[in-house]
Amino acid sequence: MYWADELAASVSGPQVVNDSKSPSGTVHVGSLRGVVLHDAIHRALLGAGVPSTFLYGVDDMDAMDSQAKLTPDAIDKYMGAPLSRVPAPEGSTAANYARHFVGEIFFRTFEPLGIKPEFYWVSELYAAGKLDSYVKLALDRADRVRDIYMRVSHVDRPEIWLPIQVICEQCGKIGTTYATDWDGATVAYQCKPDMVSWARGCGHEGRVAPMGGQAKLPWNLEWAAKWGLLGVTVEGCGKDLATAGGSRDRSDAISREVFEVEPPRNVTYEFLNIGGKKMSTSKGQGAAAHTIAEVLPPEQLRFLFLRPRPNQVIDFDPEGDTIPRLFDEFDRIAAATAGREVKGELPADHERVFAYSLVGSGRDVAAAAAAFRPAFAHLALLLQIPGVDIADRMQAEKGAPLTEFEAAVLAERIAAARAWLESYAPDRARLAVRRDAVPEEVTALDEAQHSYLAALAEAAADEKPVSGDAWQTLIFRLATETELGAGRAFGALYAAFLGRSNGPRAGWLLASLEPDFVVERLRAAARA
RNA sequence: GGGCCGGUAGCUCAACGGUAGAGCAGGGGCCUUUUAAGCCCUUGGUUGUGGGUUCGAGUCCCACCCGGCUCACCA
Numbered sequence: 001m002y003w004a005d006e007l008a009a010s011v012s013g014p015q016v017v018n019d020s021k022s023p024s025g026t027v028h029v030g031s032l033r034g035v036v037l038h039d040a041i042h043r044a045l046l047g048a049g050v051p052s053t054f055l056y057g058v059d060d061m062d063a064m065d066s067q068a069k070l071t072p073d074a075i076d077k078y079m080g081a082p083l084s085r086v087p088a089p090e091g092s093t094a095a096n097y098a099r100h101f102v103g104e105i106f107f108r109t110f111e112p113l114g115i116k117p118e119f120y121w122v123s124e125l126y127a128a129g130k131l132d133s134y135v136k137l138a139l140d141r142a143d144r145v146r147d148i149y150m151r152v153s154h155v156d157r158p159e160i161w162l163p164i165q166v167i168c169e170q171c172g173k174i175g176t177t178y179a180t181d182w183d184g185a186t187v188a189y190q191c192k193p194d195m196v197s198w199a200r201g202c203g204h205e206g207r208v209a210p211m212g213g214q215a216k217l218p219w220n221l222e223w224a225a226k227w228g229l230l231g232v233t234v235e236g237c238g239k240d241l242a243t244a245g246g247s248r249d250r251s252d253a254i255s256r257e258v259f260e261v262e263p264p265r266n267v268t269y270e271f272l273n274i275g276g277k278k279m280s281t282s283k284g285q286g287a288a289a290h291t292i293a294e295v296l297p298p299e300q301l302r303f304l305f306l307r308p309r310p311n312q313v314i315d316f317d318p319e320g321d322t323i324p325r326l327f328d329e330f331d332r333i334a335a336a337t338a339g340r341e342v343k344g345e346l347p348a349d350h351e352r353v354f355a356y357s358l359v360g361s362g363r364d365v366a367a368a369a370a371a372f373r374p375a376f377a378h379l380a381l382l383l384q385i386p387g388v389d390i391a392d393r394m395q396a397e398k399g400a401p402l403t404e405f406e407a408a409v410l411a412e413r414i415a416a417a418r419a420w421l422e423s424y425a426p427d428r429a430r431l432a433v434r435r436d437a438v439p440e441e442v443t444a445l446d447e448a449q450h451s452y453l454a455a456l457a458e459a460a461a462d463e464k465p466v467s468g469d470a471w472q473t474l475i476f477r478l479a480t481e482t483e484l485g486a487g488r489a490f491g492a493l494y495a496a497f498l499g500r501s502n503g504p505r506a507g508w509l510l511a512s513l514e515p516d517f518v519v520e521r522l523r524a525a526a527r528a
Numbered sequence: 529g530g531g532c533c534g535g536u537a538g539c540u541c542a543a544c545g546g547u548a549g550a551g552c553a554g555g556g557g558c559c560u561u562u563u564a565a566g567c568c569c570u571u572g573g574u575u576g577u578g579g580g581u582u583c584g585a586g587u588c589c590c591a592c593c594c595g596g597c598u599c600a601c602c603a
Contacts, residue, residue: 001544022603062603153600175602196602219603243531243599270533271597313533313597321540325551329542332550344550345543381565393563431565469561476561487559502564 002349003309004037004044004356007265011233014051017042018232018264019117022059023083023102029292029316030272032109036305037236037269039115040356045234047361055230056117060084060098061126061216063165063175065198080175080199082167082216084123098123109289112298114359122222125229127213134225134259135210138163138217139182141258145221148253153245162187166215168204174216176201185209220247224255227264236267236310269310274317292316294419295323297412303330303357307347318424327376327413330357337369372398372406373413377429380417384431385504390414431498433513438521439499442492442528449492450526452484456493457522464515472507496525 001009019038021031038054045052060083064070070078071090078086078097086097094100098121107119125131138145145163149155160180167174168191176195181188186209191201208214217225226232241247248266255263293301295318304326308314316322336342337354347353355365374394382388394410395401402410421430445453456478465471479489493510494503503509510518 059603065603155600198602222603238598239532240598245530246599247603268532273597311532315540321552325540328551342550345548347542348544378563378565382563385565397563472561480560485559486561487564490559490562490564502566504565505562507561 002044002352002356003267004040005048005349005352007041007234007267008044008048008050011045011050011265014053015045015233016053016055016231016264017045018055018057018226018230018235020057020059020122020226021102021106022062023098023106027101027106027289029289031106032113032289032301033269033272033305033314034236034238035110035115036113036302037267037310038234039113039117040306041234041236041267042117043356043361054117055120055232057120057122057226058098058102059222060096060102060121060123061174061222062219063173063199064097065175076200080173080196080201082123082172082174084121085172105290109293112293112359113302114298114361122216122226123213125226126216129212130229131217131222131225132211134221134228135164135215135217137259138221138225139187139210140184142182144258145254148250148257152249152253163218163221164210164215165218166208166210167213168202169206169208170204171202173199173201175199179210179215187215220250221254221258223247223251224259224261224263227251227255228259228261232264234267235264236269239268239270239311242266242268267310270313272305272314272316274315292318295416295424296326297409297416298359299357300326300330300416302359303333303353306353306356307333319426321426323420323424324377324380324429331373331375334369334371334373338366368405371409372402373409376413376417379413380421380425380429381431381504383414383417383421385508431504433497433509434499435517438524438528439495439497441495441499441501442525445492445495446488448482448484449488449495450528452478452482452489453492453496453522454526455482457519457526460515460522461519466511466515468505468508468511470507471510472505475506475510492525496521 017038019034021027035056038056042052042054062083063080064078064083064086065080070086074087083098084096088094088097088100092100092104094104110116139162142162146157146159146161149157162179162182164179164182164187165174166177166179166187166189168177168189171191173191176193176199177189177191178195179187179189186207188207189205191204193201193203195201216222227235237248252263255261296304304314304316307329332342332344333346333350333354336346337351351365351369354369358365358368372394374397379390382390382393391402391407391410398406456475459474459478460471463470463474465474475489475493476486479486490503490506491501493506494500497503497509497513
């Protein structure tokens with residue numbers, strides 16, 4: 001059984017699925033894995049008749065700790081401040097930094113994927129006082145928290161340490177304060193200049209009631225507090241958090257022992273690597289979620305994450321064959337789901353994988369599976385040939401007019417193929433006329449082919465064919481006259497202009513180039 | 529050091545415990561005005577190593593070797 005269905009079959013009662021994101025930097029594709037997985041869980045629950053709510057929270061009370069996106073003068077002022085209080089980058093209309101990066105950019109990728117969670121912002125939960133009871137519990141039971149840190153993770157907190165992070169009343173930073181002395185209503189705190197290396201505190205000291213948004217719980221406690229407050233029953237997390245003695249273990253223990261709430265079911269998921277290496281935000285290119293979304297239509301993007309098991313690493317190399325292969329594999333699974341015979345082995349639950357990859361849970365899976373889908377690589381090549389009516393060609397391939405759905409798929413794939421050709425496609429997928437020089441592949445041609453090129457050059461100079469048809473006729477006529485044969489004649493042409501052994505309909509290709517260039521190249525290639 | 533994932537054809541990968549497969553690459557074949565941007569055929573394997581469970585193991589268990597990521601400060 002598919003893992004999400006298995007999970008759905010094993011729970012009882014209404015479920016609350018939660019996922020969250022700390023918005024401190026650019027959001028890359030890997031971040032989408034959790035989103036898609038949680039959506040699949042949510043859909044599996046609903047499909048099994050289990051009432052389910054899907055929540056998505058933004059941890060925007062976290063301290064700003066990435067200066068990559070700040071201007072130099074803003075670094076000093078805002079590093080260490082809660083993300084909800086850091087201004088958005090210049091030019092953005094968003095209310096703050098978190099709203100900009102998550103609200104304006106990341107969330108935009110959700111909708112096309114058919115993912116519609118209920119969004120919430122943690123800073124608002126604090127401001128509304130909804131987490132106050134958890135803050136109080138954590139402070140009252142600080143000794144238990146310290147014990148858990150020690151026992152679960154071997155992290156030693158001094159006795160005066162308190163599980164609370166106060167926002168400095170003077171400089172507004174949260175990453176630089178150290179709180180002590182909980183008296184049941186207020187804590188003392190110091191805003192330390194050297195608390196952390198990445199931000200400088202102002203030195204202010206004071207007492208404050210850590211309620212109503214004046215302070216936040218440290219990460220592990222905040223996580224557990226959200227579970228309690230929102231009644232979360234299922235929440236997966238990346239393997240970095242799920243490691244033994246790591247974040248998840250600490251939060252689970254805090255949930256049970258400090259807040260006395262059973263933690264949610266976990267689904268640990270692996271990372272997505274780019275070209276075998278871990279994703280690097282600094283490298284930028286190819287990693288940002290919204291960039292990949294341009295090259296992969298929603299169904300393929302969902303499929304990317306749903307085809308492998310959650311705990312399997314995904315290697316995504318946009319410059320390799322990952323993208324075309326993803327389309328082909330999707331189409332293969334679709335064909336299998338439609339009951340057609342396919343080559344190769346299928347995953348055990350291919351029809352479930354296919355269904356969950358579709359955008360929108362209400363869709364007719366059988367009809368979607370049976371729909372005509374043009375092969376991605378084929379499309380990418382057709383796009384590069386001058387004068388091809390793709391819609392026409394596709395209709396001919398299918399043998400019937402495209403349905404509205406199929407036309408939409410086609411449009412989606414054309415856009416994706418264009419984007420792919422522009423940014424990631426390897427040279428061998430690109431059809432480029434070698435304008436600079438005669439391709440060296442020409443030297444591999446035999447004497448008959450060289451004479452053919454010479455003969456064609458002279459015939460072309462003489463007859464000046466203009467249309468694709470005229471060129472095509474000429475090409476064939478000479479191939480026959482010289483007894484070279486069409487195959488080898490075309491091979492010679494492709495070598496001379498493209499440096500490859502095959503290519504698009506040669507007549508139309510040559511007709512799309514300047515006549516002088518064509519004749520000159522034919523002559524040069526004949527001599528090569 | 530702990531955790532997770534992987535090691536299967538030359539390459540990239542697939543395979544509810546039930547005859548080890550696909551794509552690409554390689555080899556062979558198929559065009560007289562063209563979906564050769566295609567199609568057909570084909571070579572290729574001691575599934576990292578050693579044990580164990582089983583009628584049966586790529587798959588489950590144990591140990592080990594190699595590689596990758598991750599955690600161990602913060603979130």
